[in-house]
Amino acid sequence: MNQKSGTSKDAADKLVKGIKRKTRKQYSAEEKIRIVLAGLRGEESIAALCRREGISESLYYTWSKEFLEAGKQRLAGDTARQATSPEVKELRSEATALKEVVADLTLENRLLKKSMIGDGEYEA
Template identity: 90%
Template structure:
C-alpha cells in the first residue's frame, strides 16, 4: 500500500511542477530593467520591491548583476550583439544569392578560357 501512495504522490508532485513551469511568468527585458532601476534608485528596500513585484530576491540580484555586467561591457567598447532571426534569414538569403553569382561567373570564366584556347589553337 505504501508503494501505491508514494507513486501517486510522485505523480502529483510531477504534475504540480509541470503546471508551475508552464504558468511561470516570463519577464521582458523592459520589465527587468524597470525593476532593477527601481532597486538601484533605493526609494524602497529590495525586499519590499521584490514583494511588490512578486519575484524572489535572488532573481532580482541576478537581474541586477546581468544589467551591470552588460553596462560594463558596453562601456568597455564591447559592442558586439546577437543577430536577430530576421537578420540571420536575410544574411543567409544574401549569401546564397552571392554564391550563385560566383558560380555563374566562374562558369562563364571557364567557358571564355576554353573558347580562347580553342580559337588560339585554330589560328596557329
C-alpha cells in the same frame, strides 16, 4: 496503508510542482530592466520591491548582476549582439548576391585579358 497514502502524496506534490512550473510568470526584458532600475534608484528597499513585484530577492540580484555586466561590456566597446534569424537570412542572401557579382566581374576581366592577348596588344 502508509505506502498508499505516501504514494498519493508524492503524486500530488509532483502535480502541484508541475502546475506551479507551468503557471510561472515570464518577465520580459523591459519588465526586468524596470525592476532593476527601481532597485538601483533606492527609493524603497530591495525586499519591499521584490515583495511588490512578486519575485525572490535572489532573482532580483541575478537580474541586477546581468544588467550591470551587460552595461560594463557595452561601455568597454563590446557591441556584438545576437543577430535575429531574419537578419541572418538577409545577410546571407546579400553575401551570396555579392559573391555572384564578384564572380561575374572576374570572368569578364579574364575574358577581356584573353581578348587583348589574342590581339597582341596586352602582355603582362
